[in-house]
Amino acid sequence: MSASRKIAFIGLGIMGSPMAANLVRAGHTVTGYNLTQDAIDKLVADGGLAAGSIAEAVADAEVVITMVPADPQVEQAILGEGGVLESAKPGTLVIDMSSITPQTSIKVAAAAQEKGIRTLDAPVSGGEAGAIEAVLSIMVGGGAEDFAEAKPLFDALGTTVIHVGPAGAGQTVKAANQLIVAVNIQVVAEAVVFLENAGVDLPAALDVLAGGLAGSTVLNRKKANMVDRQFAPGFRIDLHHKDMGIVTAAARAVEAPLPVGSLVAQLVASARANGDGSLDHSALLRGVERLAGRKVN
Amino acid sequence: MSASRKIAFIGLGIMGSPMAANLVRAGHTVTGYNLTQDAIDKLVADGGLAAGSIAEAVADAEVVITMVPADPQVEQAILGEGGVLESAKPGTLVIDMSSITPQTSIKVAAAAQEKGIRTLDAPVSGGEAGAIEAVLSIMVGGGAEDFAEAKPLFDALGTTVIHVGPAGAGQTVKAANQLIVAVNIQVVAEAVVFLENAGVDLPAALDVLAGGLAGSTVLNRKKANMVDRQFAPGFRIDLHHKDMGIVTAAARAVEAPLPVGSLVAQLVASARANGDGSLDHSALLRGVERLAGRKVN
Amino acid sequence: MSASRKIAFIGLGIMGSPMAANLVRAGHTVTGYNLTQDAIDKLVADGGLAAGSIAEAVADAEVVITMVPADPQVEQAILGEGGVLESAKPGTLVIDMSSITPQTSIKVAAAAQEKGIRTLDAPVSGGEAGAIEAVLSIMVGGGAEDFAEAKPLFDALGTTVIHVGPAGAGQTVKAANQLIVAVNIQVVAEAVVFLENAGVDLPAALDVLAGGLAGSTVLNRKKANMVDRQFAPGFRIDLHHKDMGIVTAAARAVEAPLPVGSLVAQLVASARANGDGSLDHSALLRGVERLAGRKVN
Amino acid sequence: MSASRKIAFIGLGIMGSPMAANLVRAGHTVTGYNLTQDAIDKLVADGGLAAGSIAEAVADAEVVITMVPADPQVEQAILGEGGVLESAKPGTLVIDMSSITPQTSIKVAAAAQEKGIRTLDAPVSGGEAGAIEAVLSIMVGGGAEDFAEAKPLFDALGTTVIHVGPAGAGQTVKAANQLIVAVNIQVVAEAVVFLENAGVDLPAALDVLAGGLAGSTVLNRKKANMVDRQFAPGFRIDLHHKDMGIVTAAARAVEAPLPVGSLVAQLVASARANGDGSLDHSALLRGVERLAGRKVN
Structure with missing residues (x-):
């Protein structure tokens, strides 16, 4: 249904791995990066592409999705050295689907905006089963237009997808x-x-x-x-x-x-x-x- | 559906009044008593009978239902001077549908048992609307046989009627x-x-x-x-x-x-x-x- | 120091026993009653008198002190059948030194007042050691004149003795x-x-x-x-x-x-x-x- | 009493200002730095020396004391760019007297240790009056020898000075x-x-x-x-x-x-x-x- 997008997917863990696979299945080009190689291999087996670093994954992406354990990993992966904001082109849409404090999401959004990069915070509920079966609930904070653009991607991942307010609102x-x-x-x-x-x-x-x-x-x-x-x-x-x-x-x-x-x-x-x-x-x-x-x- | 029973109904307030009327509607003979006369008059208008005292209401009853505000009123109406246990015949089934502490229900049950009177505690939820529409939830404590005997009466008052254990269990x-x-x-x-x-x-x-x-x-x-x-x-x-x-x-x-x-x-x-x-x-x-x-x- | 008074002491437990002995020591005539005989015997050994019932203890007393475990025992000993209020003469001063709810103290005070009997609630802190050594803290509720009258007795029992308000205030x-x-x-x-x-x-x-x-x-x-x-x-x-x-x-x-x-x-x-x-x-x-x-x- | 020490004092606020003055009074050479100049001027009026930066204050110091509002300021002043650890000589004793989380104190201690710098966390209680009158309570975490060395300085600031454990223990x-x-x-x-x-x-x-x-x-x-x-x-x-x-x-x-x-x-x-x-x-x-x-x- 939706146009195929070039997506970088950072964080292929218990949740991220099936989510990335669902995006492949929906017709998108998904380049994955993870700290461990086996998760990357699995994505390739599912039809995705492998990247050796965040920079490599992000270089050519229209959309970057991050799905990592907690606030420090989000800060590292997006704001840190070698992180998303260093490599992403202006105009890129960065969607953090990790569950973190709203205050960190707001900080990420502000840092991204300075570089002309757009962000959404889009944590999920529904667990591993929901990720596999693409029936997650997704609560999204950020701009309404950015949400509209990302909606087809979210629809490939979940069944309840709601825009609940500005940056951080999804996390809240x-x-x-x-x-x-x-x-x-x-x-x-x-x-x-x-x-x-x-x-x-x-x-x-x-x-x-x-x-x-x-x-x-x-x-x-x-x-x-x-x-x-x-x-x-x-x-x-x-x-x-x-x-x-x-x-x-x-x-x-x-x-x-x-x-x-x-x-x-x-x-x-x-x-x-x-x-x-x-x-x-x-x-x-x-x-x-x-x-x-x-x-x- | 159920055989007609002779019921004394003590306490014709916001909840008790429509409940008594529903029992009349189900074909039972309901004799009501209340501290205020207007509530008794309303029951008579609904097809019930009037009593001038608890003793009078209870004298001829097979089943006594009490529906009063709180623990002291239950103690007064059942255990007190001129109360149910003074007048009820051995074998009578006394069903207290008030919401009170389980400990008082247990005390009432013990006092009744000494006189050969059976008891159930059967508080309800669903509010005034539930009472009027006979869609209450009724949680019943007491003996299984007594519950079975009272079940047709409860079915005239509510839609969820469950026996949850011994005396006091309904209140719990x-x-x-x-x-x-x-x-x-x-x-x-x-x-x-x-x-x-x-x-x-x-x-x-x-x-x-x-x-x-x-x-x-x-x-x-x-x-x-x-x-x-x-x-x-x-x-x-x-x-x-x-x-x-x-x-x-x-x-x-x-x-x-x-x-x-x-x-x-x-x-x-x-x-x-x-x-x-x-x-x-x-x-x-x-x-x-x-x-x-x-x-x- | 103080004039000798005729005191009935009801409740000769861990606390009451040394307190009664301290009142004897201060020169008062103390007639004790307890549910168990050995405690009464101990009071007699300490110089007090024995009573076989509350009625007997109270009959001739100017002051009645009660020191029992909890609310039900206070209600029983003072308000109940054979209790203090049945036998005490009008004008008697009843001092309840048990630790109970202020509401019960207020109820006791009201019931006593109807019979022309005066009351104080005077719970203590300081434990068994404080009772033995007569260094209790005593918090007293009731009338100021009644407090003044009882003050010498309290001084035989404790070192901090304060009037804190009307009936129930001591308990509070x-x-x-x-x-x-x-x-x-x-x-x-x-x-x-x-x-x-x-x-x-x-x-x-x-x-x-x-x-x-x-x-x-x-x-x-x-x-x-x-x-x-x-x-x-x-x-x-x-x-x-x-x-x-x-x-x-x-x-x-x-x-x-x-x-x-x-x-x-x-x-x-x-x-x-x-x-x-x-x-x-x-x-x-x-x-x-x-x-x-x-x-x- | 104690040998005169060269002390850098970072943070001359409501608490730090009188504390620095007390150290001057005790015979120490105190070089102060603060974000606002008037506090530095006051220290000079009290007999201290002025520094234009943390680096300048710390350059020649044997002991560095920091007294700032909260965790971020401690991290900035000690660990940050231009902070204490950049300029302090190996062997310097850094005493943070701010009230912060023990975890930050532990982090500071670890970072300092890598540079051969010793630390104590030594938060105080007693408020502004206690600081002025040198009657603070000081709770100290860190090494026993470092505590012994700092003890004379603490004695110029407070009356209760206790070593309570390793790094972070003072804050705890x-x-x-x-x-x-x-x-x-x-x-x-x-x-x-x-x-x-x-x-x-x-x-x-x-x-x-x-x-x-x-x-x-x-x-x-x-x-x-x-x-x-x-x-x-x-x-x-x-x-x-x-x-x-x-x-x-x-x-x-x-x-x-x-x-x-x-x-x-x-x-x-x-x-x-x-x-x-x-x-x-x-x-x-x-x-x-x-x-x-x-x-x-």
Whole structure:
């Protein structure tokens, strides 16, 4: 449907690799770069091209997409020595799809603008499965025209693609998403221990709760995990811990109070400190159980 | 469908009045008692019978339903002088549909059992509209056989009717419901202020959030209230404040920790102290705005 | 010093027993009653008189002192069948020195007033040692003249004796005391784990902290417990848990927000649920350690 | 007493200016640099020497002291272009007395060590008055020998001077200090509103509380502020907000949970968002009053 674009894709990890492949599949010319060669080889096997450096990947690109772990990697890959802004031509559209603090996105946008380079921040939710199946939700911050130009690319990657405001807004919405998810999990966990301690039939109770005003996607998707104490991820507590760091920092920067959010951030950190970092975030239940004096191992 | 039963209905308020009428409509003989006469007159107009006292209402009843404001009224109406247990025949089934602490329900059940009277605790959610339209959710605690016997009556009042455990279990689930709802509202409120302070397009953002793992019935039903700052109830903060008192007391009684729930209970109390008690509970947003230094009046 | 009074002393437990003995020592005629006979025998050995019932103890008394565990026992001993108000003569001064909710003290005062009986609420702090050595702090609510009349008795029991307001005010101040103590302990515990995790020399650090604006009686008295992990009571977590129940209920009753206090109440409850109830309240440190992923036993 | 040293002093603000003057007074040769000339002129008037740049100040120094507002200024002044590490000779002792995150102090120490330069982190408490009167508390992290060498200089600045551990430890203890102070203030504020709402005689109550286990330096020094609602600083909420950012970040870095500390950090931020940033930190009381529905302006 969309015209074929020349895309540089920086960061071919668990998320980036299938996303790049989906862009190839949609008819685009995708040149990939990653710190490890095997990920680049996989992209080539999927029909993409290999680059030996960010500079090489970016040299000829109309659009640059970055998908890296956290703020320092984004700063390094875009603003750093040998980074995107050194090599990209004026007019290039740089789309950072990493999940980072809005403040870093705003800083990247300002640095890019000085060089005539356009940016969007476009973090995603939906996880590895969503990346593979191209059903991600994509929250986009930046200029409306730039969003319109990038829309066909986003449509190759996800099903919910929404422009939510200026530079940083995509990250802000992603951060808000993680805030709500963590708190919704925590309160369900508190409810579960309360119901169990009171001798209630837990599966029956969670079914009623899911059907009323207490219902939520968290409750629908995670209640079986909680009933069965099966915490294979899913979305790991380690990652949610990173995200709670983002949202508390971002909220502080804009003077938004998070009395409940900040407490839950501490409980997520506690889960990690208790060795639950590689479990699904629904394992916040284990933290409530520990507070209740139960042995969880 | 169900055999006609002789029912005494104690407490014909905003909820009790339409519930009693629905039982009349389902073919039952309903004798009502209320502290004010007009409510009794309304039941008679709806096809019910009038009683001048609890004793009179209960004398000939197979089933007694109580629907009163809070723990003291339940204790008074069932355990007190002139209350249900004084007049009800052994074998009567007493169904308390008030929302109270599980511990009081357990106490009522024990007192009734000594007199050979059976009890169910069966609090509801769904509000006045749900009561009128007979689409309440009903969470029932007590014996399985007693539940089975009462099921046809509940079906005349609601659409989701679930037996969740022994005496008190219905109240526990109702309390858990109110816990989750309050916390889900609070975190959406924190997210809203965060999004606004960051300059995000709020309606667009809430739409994305509602579509992902952050989605919830609260978000779906209350996001327009929050965007428009329209807080006509709905469910009043005053009532949610009462319910947070129930859930914190009930959780304490069974040694279940509510770190987040207890903090939100304080924020609900604060909303009330700030004069928002008669607003919809989505007005917890106003509390977050106050913390953020906004003028909300 | 003071004129000898006829005192009935109800409740000769760990606190009441040495207090009654101190009143004997000060020259008063003290008639004691307790649920167990050995405590009465001990009072007789200390120079007091024995009563076989509250009625008998109270019959001839000018002043009645009650010192019992909690709200239900106060209600029973003063308001209940066979209780103080049934037997006390009009004009008697009833001093409840138990630690209970201010609301119950107010209820007791109102019930007494109807019978022409005067009341003071006069909870203490200082523990068993303070009771034995007559160095308690006594916080007194009630009428100024009644306080003046009771002052010589209080002076036989403690060293800090202050009239803080009308009926219930003594309990309110006691509750505030327990609130501040629990929170001060909790934050020192958070600081200790933070300092240790950061590799700081803990005893040196606590010494600096104690000397500055962070200094507190809690820090002075409890830092050795925390450094050495020696949690022999002192004041048991079980009792502080009871007191946190009082202060959260009392604050709710007067619409005072306790965002931090209510969270700490949950952490105290969690300590108890984890089996630390019989340890000194400085063992709140163990809860912070558990949150930090440390094995504490 | 101590041998005269050649000291470069970078940062002659409200704190740095009197501290530099005290070092002059103690017989040291102090060469000062500041971003504004008037502060340098003042040092010269006090007997010091002027430098036109950090490089010039540092060139000949045996000891370099930095006293600047926050992490970025420390990084700039020590690690940045034209900063201390560029000009200082190997063997120089660099003492950073700013209040910053321990992690930045550790980073500075590591960078310095690569150049053979020694460092101490030595934040202070005691405020402007303490700086002028040379009665600061100084918490020092770094090597024991370096501490011993610097001890005479610290003794010219303060009265409590303690070595608390390796690089960063001084900052950690300062952060813990601010954590405890903020929480101790907050809980006193919660107690004040509770006592007032309950009709208690506040000054009398605070006197009793100060005399028992609830006593603290905060209560002693701030109770009059609270009773009189006089919030002239003292220590400004803006600065405490900065410090709560330090302690929450530092605790996160070492995986120490701050459930209560993080909540209080939000309440400090809220005070600032409500326009109370330039008031004394005891004005946290105003935040509790707002939560209680009182008008505070």
